[in-house]
Amino acid sequence: MLKQIEGSRAVAETIAACRPAVICAYPISPQTHIVEALDEIVRMGQIDDCEFVNVESEFSAMSVAIGASATGARAYTATASQGLLFMVEPVYNASGLGLPIVMTLANRAIGAPINIWNDHSDAMSQRDSGWIQLYAQDNQSAADLHILAFRLAEEISLPVMVCMDGFILTHAMEEIDIVDRDLVDKFLPPFVPRQVLDPADPVSIGAMVGPEAFTEVRYLAHVKQLQALELLPKLSKEFEEIFGRRAAGEHDADGLITKYFTDDAEIVLVALGSVLGTIKDVVDELRATGQKVGALGITSFRPFPLDAVHDALVDAKKVVVVERAFAPGIGGIVSSNIRTAITNIPCQIFTAVSGLGGRPITRELIRKIFASTVAGTMPALTFTDLNYDLIDREIERTNQNRRSGPMAENLLKDLGAK
Amino acid sequence: MDKPFAITLNIGSSLANHTGSWRNERPVYVNRLPPCNDACPAGEDVQGWLYEGEAGNYEQAWRNLVRDNPLPAIMGRICYHPCQTACNRAELDEAVGINSVERFLGDEAIKQNWQFNVTAAPTGKRILIIGSGPSGLSAAYHLALKGHSVTIRESAAAPGGMMRYGIPAYRLPREILDAEISRIVNMGVVIECNTKVENAEATFGEGFDAVFLAIGAHLGKRAFIPAGDTARILDAVSVLHMTADGQPPMLGRRVVVYGGGNTALDAARTARRLGAYEAIVVYRRTQEKMPAHEVELKEALDEGIVMRWLSTVSRVDEGSVTIEKMALDEKGFPQPTGEFENLDADSVILALGQEVDLSVINGMTEVNVDDGVVEVDGFLMTGRRGLFAGGDAVPGERTATNAIGHGKHAARAINSWLQDQSFVHADRPDLASFDRLNTWYYSDAPKTVRPKLDAARRASNFSEVVQGLDAETAVFEARRCLSCGNCFGCDNCFGVCPDNAVIKIESGKYEINLDYCKGCGICANECPCGAIDMELERS
Amino acid sequence: MSTPLKFYQVGSFAVGNRLLAEGQLSEQSHPDRTNSLTSGHRACQGCGEALGARYALDAAMAATDGKIVAVNATGCLEVFSTPYPETSWRLPWLHSLFGNAAAVATGVAAALRAQGKSDIRVIAQGGDGGTVDIGFGPLSGMFERNDDVLYICYDNEAYMNTGVQRSGATPPAARTNTTHAVGTNPGASFTQGKNLPVIAMAHGIPYVATATVADLHDLEAKVKKAMTYRGARYLHILVPCPLGWGSRSEETIQLARMATECGLFPVFEAEYGEVITTKKIRRQVPVEKYLKPQKRFAHLFGTNGHPELLQAIQAIADKNITKYQLLEADAQEQDTSKESSRG
Missing domain, CATH: 3.50.50.60 (FAD/NAD(P)-binding domain)
Known part of the structure; x- marks a missing residue:
């Protein structure tokens, strides 16, 4: 049913259609609207046999999900930013134990300085946690990916994080097709856990494993991720057959990547999440002028689809990765993953760190990126839209005065003085 | 369940890990000699028959008792119960009334007509x-x-x-x-x-x-005492014997008994029963030195027997006796003082020992x-x-x-x-001394039981004036036994082992599972009765 | 006046007794008891925690017809019971992290509620570190929400698994590897302490109780009673640790007994925030008798000892005795001079 609806509400109603048994949450912007909606839905009795647990921290939120999942309950939670960092220990634990929890991550920057706006620093910090990470391009895919996520998680017994850009998606009103529960039931069968805490068939879960088997356990985690790589396109196809659209969005989206005019493109921009829409718009513009440009979206960042990315970029001359996060001291995070995929392709690769802490990535900015790439003036690593004036002044300050004061506050003061 | 590798395990699989290899010492169940058994001149297994008595298995208790002593109803009345003197329980409150339980069992056997079964074939000897x-x-x-x-x-x-x-x-x-x-x-x-x-x-x-x-x-011992021709002097053994034969001697209204043993007291008490309204026991030492048992003295005093301590009989005449007062010297021996006194006495009974x-x-x-x-x-x-x-x-x-x-x-x-064999004395196990007990585990008597127990204790003086224990009080009294040095089936070792290395075969019967016993020693330490020893492992 | 007769075998403090009727026996006296934690575990010789865990879980299993799910915090109990490829548990058991046992248990309880399996009950368990320190936030949250979980803390008064470091439950003056017995104030400091049973009571949860491995009948009764309530329940069990306390392995139970008999560890139970019963001291001892066998308190004794610290610890015990009314009128008059040296 089509609804003009906020992204968070759409996700919440989709989650409800997935019939979770335990939902737990601790509020953090911009995740709040999702869990607020779910509380209401549960209280209204709109999910059969579902418990909504208000916990006292994200650490406990993930822990409750772990307990619930190990007891054979379909478990869901949502968080963002600092909340994700606060639950890091149980995040790793959930994947280590192989518990198919689904979590929405409303992507948000990480402080300090504290910042509630969107970027991908939070998700990127957990790229090695053993979770599957799926990135939504728009609100329809944000909603749909959760259905896929539960199915995938339960098939291979691993947790899945669905990443949607905070505010940009979570708080955006759009027309969304809210799925029919009967269709969801067709796609997502009842949860049959691989292991469960059951007095009738007791097991000990969570043993201590030493050097004699630890490597094997870790390797098996990798094997599961590779299984997910094979499963995602299959499940996406099945999803399409039932729901009549692709879970990860339009344009060749197979659950792993989204290809947009990549086949003959000489320059391809690679991105995760909502910015892909902006890039596609600019690609359309440039294609209209005859430029051979394209876009590649990564839906599944973990597992990383090395082969699919390779095949999509095999004819590209220049690849620019537009990243909403970066690794201080080296640069791009997604870029290094892309580089691994295309080591044998003779193309140049650039990193454009953009949109940190909620700074908008405009069409104009994307045009500039394309332009400088075409002109050959694109540096290997660039921070787009950087205000060098602010930076120079702060660097000067620190050079002059040992006690130069708090950096963020200095910058804000300079901005005000401008 | 298709369990994930390594992190999820089958229950109870640690049984494959034999922690017994950690052990330096191993617990060993022992049977030590309880002080009651040690003290019993008849060699009774007191603890053993009390064990059955505790459970109310009176016939079995009696049968265990008569393995050593065929006269429990008698001994339950006349024994001076050195077992009770030795009883570890005296260190806690009061010795177990072993003698009263013995009497109860003996009486019960008579009442139930339990007999001895001779199962051995005739030897012809x-x-x-x-x-x-x-x-x-x-x-x-x-x-x-x-x-x-x-x-x-x-x-x-x-x-x-x-x-x-x-x-x-x-x-x-x-x-x-x-x-x-x-x-x-x-x-x-x-x-x-x-x-x-x-x-x-x-x-x-x-x-x-x-x-x-x-x-x-x-044979009563005689002593030379100056006496008038008509003085009536008898010996205690004869008095008791004649009384027992139904031909009691004429003793008169006032009787003096000379001596300090049980026989002296028996004679005095018998004299009272034969009609003497006054019976005086003359003894040359003090009460502390008196060989007669305290219980006997108490009963005698209760019956109105008068004691003259530090006195000797120096002369007997018709109707009177002269006694000399004694005084203790610095070594504690009685010495004559030269101070005399006459007592009225129709007869004097000498109770100076027997031969x-x-x-x-x-x-x-x-x-x-x-x-x-x-x-x-x-x-x-x-x-x-x-x-x-x-x-x-x-x-x-x-x-x-x-x-x-x-x-x-x-x-x-x-x-x-x-059989031309030399009789070999059985080895006596080490004594179950009080310091080996962990008395914490012996609980307080329930409030409702206390008065009954007190009554039972008062009844334990084998006087026929006071009835013996009934079945209920006998079982209470038996259960006061600490079972020194011998397992009484409290399950402590079975329960307190952190490694579940004690196997309970049945109530009161346990084995150490050496596959898992780490030798921590908690079982021995928490055994109430000290029936577990820790022994060094020999590698 | 005759001495009152104090002792009697039946109904004793021992694990069982051949003379008791079936209903009066402890769970531990049954040859077919659950052995929730079975043999082959790697706990040290004389481990109080291994004992306490079996006591408590067997009682819970008995009370629920074997329908228990246990969640375990990281710590000795977890490490010695489940090193791959062996587990000593015989019930459904989950270990997640050090600080989240209460929250994981909440999740288990929520799942069971959603599944309509109200007959299956949840126990979370951890050591004092996992309970009063790192796991305190989730535990408080569990109390506040009144989740249907019995949380059991096995308190051995320090971080033993990591090699004996101070926790929020380490008693004053105790030597640990982060409170060395040197300097002018040797050992752990005399702080306000972190009395978790009292903090649990402040949450107003249905049931809070303390117990020790020295009184099995009391411990079992409390576990069974706890299982009669719905909602959050807390049981705090003192479990001596030979390694961390520097005591002899056979003294584990004896020390737990002494801890209560001197007044340092009051044994009580509370309902909805109010104390309802206290276990009276039976044979009172000075704290010295409890402390002296423990090497972690060795610096209090001897020629270079600290009598002033000993006095301060006695004051804590005295305060407990008054606060929890640990002495019975007639118990105070009892002569303790005749005690067995091992009593």
Whole structure:
């Protein structure tokens, strides 16, 4: 049913259609609207046999999900930013134990300085946690990916994080097709856990494993991720057959990547999440002028689809990765993953760190990126839209005065003085 | 369940890990000698029969008891219970009333007509026992159990020896005595009364394979006391004997008894029962030095017997007695003071000790007599091969219990001797001393039980004036036993092991599972009764 | 006046007794008891925690017809019971992290509720570190929400698994590897402490109780009673640790007994925030008798000892005795001079 609806509400109603048994949450912007909606839905009795647990921290939120999942309950939670960092220990634990929890991550920057706006620093910090990470391009895919996520998680017994850009998606009103529960039931069968805490068939879960088997356990985690790589396109196809659209969005989206005019493109921009829409718009513009440009979206960042990315970029001359996060001291995070995929392709690769802490990535900015790439003036690593004036002044300050004061506050003061 | 590798495991799989290899010490169940058993002259397994009594298995308790002592109803009345003196429980509150439980079991056996079962095949050996007192009856019983043919010859008109002729009926009712003797007779033991054996040596000629001399000390000791011609002086043994025979002597209204032993008190109390309104016991030392048992004294005082401590009888005349007061010197010995006093007395009873009439061994040169008693070896055999002796006739404490022990000992020795074997004493286990107990686990008596117990304790003085224990109080009293040094089935070891390395086979029966026992020692430390030792592992 | 007769075998403090009727026996006296934690575990010799865990879980299993799910915090109990490839548990058991046992248990309880399996009950368990320190936030949250979980803390008064470091439950003056017995104030400091049973009571949850491995009947009764309530329940069990306390392995139970008999560890139970019963001291001892066998308190004794610290610890015990009314009128008059040296 089509609804003009906020992204968070759409996700919440989709989650409800997935019939979770335990939902737990601790509020953090911009995740709040999702869990607020779910509380209401549960209280209204709109999910059969579902418990909504208000916990006292994200650490406990993930822990409750772990307990619930190990007891054979379909478990869901949502968080963002600092909340994700606060639950890091149980995040790793959930994947280590192989518990198919689904979590929405409303992507948000990480402080300090504290910042509630969107970027991908939070998700990127957990790229090695053993979770599957799926990135939504728009609100329809944000909603749909959760259905896929539960199915995938339960098939291979691993947790899945669905990443949607905070505010940009979570708080955006759009027309969304809210799925029919009967269709969801067709796609997502009842949860049959691989292991469960059951007095009738007791097991000990969570043993201590030493050097004699630890490597094997870790390797098996990798094997599961590779299984997910094979499963995602299959499940996406099945999803399409039932729901009549692709879970990860339009344009060749197979659950792993989204290809947009990549086949003959000489320059391809690679991105995760909502910015892909902006890039596609600019690609359309440039294609209209005859430029051979394209876009590649990564839906599944973990597992990383090395082969699919390779095949999509095999004819590209220049690849620019537009990243909403970066690794201080080296640069791009997604870029290094892309580089691994295309080591044998003779193309140049650039990193454009953009949109940190909620700074908008405009069409104009994307045009500039394309332009400088075409002109050959694109540096290997660039921070787009950087205000060098602010930076120079702060660097000067620190050079002059040992006690130069708090950096963020200095910058804000300079901005005000401008 | 298709379990994830390594992190999810099958329950209980640690049983594959044998932690017993960590152990330096291992727990070992032991049976130590409880102090009651250690102290019992009759060698009773007191703790053992109390164990059955605790469970209310009275017949089994009685049967365990009579393995050593065939006269529990009697001993439950007249024994001075050294077991209770030794009882570890006295360190906590009061000794267990072992004697009262014994009496209860003995009475119960009479009431239920429990009999001794002789299962041994007849050996064809004939044994003569001279005297039917406690040692003679005990020996007869134990020999009969072995299948021997036993004849007792008794000079008196009725069997029982000192139990009949030395102990007044108010302490030992004759129907009790008769009942326990007849139970022994029922085993096939022949008792020939009014049959005095004049010559022990001659009896071997009658075909007896062994002879046991079990004569009691029936002769009262005499002392020289200046006396008028008409002074009435009797000895205590005779007084008690005549009374027991139903021909009590004329003692008069006022009686003085001279002596400080139990016999003196018996004589005084008997005198009261024979009509004397005043009975005074004259003793030359103090109460602390008195050989008579405290219980006896208390009962005597309760009955109005008057004690004259630090006094000697220096002269007896018709109707009066002169006593001299004594004073303790610095060494604590009584010395004459020269201070005299006259007491009115119709008769004086001397209770200055007893002797054994050993005329039966006159002429037997190989039998040595020293200080009025027969010399015996470690197996109670005299210098005459085949002639054994026990009870009052040999050195040792002259109590009925001791005599019963002699009877048992002699019977075993005779049995071995008859088979040309030397009798081997069983090893005595180490003592179960109080410091080995963990008394925490013995709980307080429930409030409702306390008054009953107190009543039971008061009743434990074998006076027939006070009835014995009933079944309920007997079980309470039995359960006060700490079971020193012997498992009583409390499950502590089974419960307190952090490694589940104690196997409970059944109630009261456990085994250490050495596959898992790490040797921590908690079981031994928490054993209430000290029945577990920790022993070093030998690698 | 005759001495009152104090002792009697039946109904004793021992694990069982052949003379008791079936209903009066402890769970531990049954040959077919659950052994929720079975043999082959790698706990040290004389481990109080291994004992306490079996006592508590077996009782819970008995109370629920074997329908228990247990969640375990990281710590000795977890490490010694489940090193791959062996587990000593015989019930459904989950270990997640050090600080989240209460929250994981909440999740288990929520799942069971959603599944309509109200007959299956949840127990979370951890050591004192996992309970009063790192796991305190989730535990408080569990209390506040009144989740249907019995949380059991096995308190051995320090971080033993990591090699004996101080926790929020380490008693004053105790030596640990982060409170060395040197300097002018040797050992752990005399702080306000972190009395978790009292903090649990402040949450107003249905049931809070303390117990020790020295009184099995009391411990079992409390576990069984706890299982009669719905909602959050807390049981705090003192479990001596030979390694960390520097005591002999056979003294584990004896020390737990002494801890209560001297007043340092009050044994009580509370309902909805109010104390309802206290276990009276039976044979009172000075704290010295409890402390002296433990090497972690060795610096209090001897020629270079600290009598002033000993006095301060006695004051804590005295305060407990008054606060929890640990002495019975007639118990105070009892003569303790005749005690067995091992009592």
